[in-house]
Amino acid sequence: MKANRLPALVDAHLAEAAEDLPYWERLAAACGGDVLELGCGTGRIVRALAARGHAVTGIDIDPDALSFARASLSESVRRRVQLLETDMRTLDLGRTFGLILAACNTLASLPDD
Numbered sequence: 001m002k003a004n005r006l007p008a009l010v011d012a013h014l015a016e017a018a019e020d021l022p023y024w025e026r027l028a029a030a031c032g033g034d035v036l037e038l039g040c041g042t043g044r045i046v047r048a049l050a051a052r053g054h055a056v057t058g059i060d061i062d063p064d065a066l067s068f069a070r071a072s073l074s075e076s077v078r079r080r081v082q083l084l085e086t087d088m089r090t091l092d093l094g095r096t097f098g099l100i101l102a103a104c105n106t107l108a109s110l111p112d113d
Contacts, residue, residue, distance in 0.1 A: 058084070
């Protein structure tokens with residue numbers, strides 16, 4: 001069975017639209033504390049924030065996207081990142097974050113119910 005190529009295609013597509021990364025980086029710096037990204041997908045923002053020294057937790061319901069995100073982490077940022085497969089609608093991590101973000105169309109992808 002071939003590996004799912006969709007996460008790699010999505011990541012490559014979003015790499016062309018990286019204009020939002022400085023915004024997330026400024027926001028994370030201003031808020032302080034750890035960062036939680038809802039619907040982190042392939043880890044584009046997680047990687048950028050962790051590379052800037054932030055501790056980042058990324059959650060997503062898609063195991064293929066999370067697998068891609070894990071594989072894309074450099075050794076230097078891996079220690080600052082936690083990636084979890086979970087549904088944001090039932091999320092309870094039992095802790096607080098300095099910043100919680102949901103980028104792109106994350107919230108629009110939720111079911112209407």
